[in-house]
Amino acid sequence: MIELGEQYGYNKPQGYEHIDKHSALLEGRSYSKSIQQGPNRAYCYNIFYDATDEVEYKFETSYFVGVDWIVENKLPIYVYPKLDRDTKEVDYLTMLFTAFKEPQNYEHLDGLCEIDFDKPSIAINQSQDLLTPLLFVQFLNVLKRIVQKGLKKSYYKVSKNLNARVKGKILINDTIRKNHLKGNILSTYCQYDEYGVNNIENKVLKKALLFTISSIQNMKGVDTSALKHLINFVKPAFSLVDSDVDIKLLKDTKSTGIYREYNLALKLAKTILKKYGYNIVQTNRESIKTPPFWIDMSKLFELYIYSKLKERFSGYKEVTYHKKFNYLEPDFILNTNDGKVKMVVDAKYKPRYHNDNISTEDIRQISGYARLKKIYDFLKYDTSQVIDCLVIYSNQDANRKNFTEDNFNLDKELEYNRFFKIGIELPIKTV
Incomplete structure (x- = not known):
């Protein structure tokens, strides 16, 4: 089995130190696995093979964790939840417990995990x-x-052997075989409806x-x-x-x-x-x-953030989750009752945003949401002004109190007007 942490070699594939004992099974080929994520497909892992490179096999994982076959019935891969520190893993169960504090999350679990019962099962340790x-x-x-x-x-069918009475439909075959042939003439097998749990x-x-x-x-x-x-x-x-x-x-x-x-x-x-x-x-x-399975950690992060936002903004409908506007669907829209906070918010499971600028692709995506006229109408916002945009990303160096302060303690994206980001610390467990 090949074992890798999530986001291993992300956007910069790298070698795997134990590759020698698996290279024969890989047979000098490239491999990849992707699953449907909304209208697009997202990759779980990529294995690149280049015979001319000093490192022939290079690996890349994204935001999915799970177990699957690379070579069916011969070589599996295990991708585990991993932070950018060697001794820590994301405590994804605590994140899920937190997410379930918000009842609306029960309606948004589709896509959280994918299980393939059609493939052969994979033997793993319970851990x-x-x-x-x-x-x-x-x-x-x-x-x-x-x-x-x-x-x-609700109503449901009940079959019982009744003594000296009849209720509902008589089950003739059962009555003869189980009662009359054994000399029990007074009992009758009947089927009838009952109402209950x-x-x-x-x-x-x-x-x-x-x-x-x-x-x-x-x-x-x-x-x-x-x-x-x-x-x-x-x-x-x-x-x-x-x-x-x-x-x-x-x-x-x-x-x-x-x-x-x-x-x-x-x-x-x-x-x-x-x-x-x-x-x-x-x-x-x-x-x-x-069975082979994949868990979408970016989806789990989004569910977790929704619960945290509802905890922070507890007023009636201050946080709107996945509302569609012209077939576009921003993660969150904040519109506080006092009118002080109006912004489009997106959850990005990308710890690199702590030190790096937000990618141009993500900037364009979120800015596109914030320019929709229907979102201006929804926020009752003056179209001559710019709607604030916020990216919430994972950051283990973040102060937990930052997320509960009135001003969010936001960091500005200096190259873009009214664009902000804030990190949030995730629960961790020691490996």
Whole structure:
């Protein structure tokens, strides 16, 4: 397995010190992996081969972390969350917990991770399993929202052996085979409708919850205290729900209104069950197999920033998230109730912005948003003035208080009018 940190050789590919033991499998070829990200494709890794170069193989990773095949069934690659310091990793689970403090983020999880169940699974150590904790954090947080509102009730079919009475439809074959042939003449198998929480949707959620609990109990090298707290909160609500369910019977229905979280919860539940092959024994193993997957750290950073902005600007609708204007979709628009802050904001998971200027490409993108007439109308802004633009980037040297001060303690981009940037410190864990 080739192991690299994210943003390894970013925009300046570099060699890999252990390449000699893998070069035969690479067979003197270049490799790349990209996934769909909105209307465009974004690369996860590139491997460049040049026989004329002193360093024949050069590697480049971007903002995705995960596990995948370079050469299927022969050579996998593992890209882990990495800061620009040798002993630290981004604590992506803490970032996700923070993101879930803002309920609107539940509507923006598409694209956070991609899982390829069609490819062969890859054997990894449990410490390399970035996907499973991510799925559990999402799943348990969505269950928490569901439990807070109350489990969905609906009509569902019940089959029971009733004594000396009949209810609903008589199941003739079962009654004869299981009762009459055994001399039990007074009992009848019946099928009828009941109304309550023991419906198929809640059964699937309960089954996935049991898989989640079993797996978390066997996790090593991961702080599971917050997950266990969530389990203690949601588990009692499913006490009247069975877990014996055929997931194939779950219809693709879409819940709306107060039950809209069910759509995401059921999607995550099916993913968790599929990952373990519907066999709970698989949750007890230290060395595991995982389908190839990629987690978009730039998307996670955006979710994290939204929660932080809502924490900083707590007024009604002061932060607008991913509103479309003429098919363009800025990350955030700030419009405080007192009218003092009106700006277009973009989250960039680029720590290099601490020392470097913002790239021309990013300047053009954000400035383009800030010149739209519909955004001027939305902010009720005088078109003779320039709307402020702000880039929020990751910076481990940033003072956490900077993000909560009234003026944001912004840094100006000297070459551009009314363009600002500010760094935010990310949670880290020691490797």
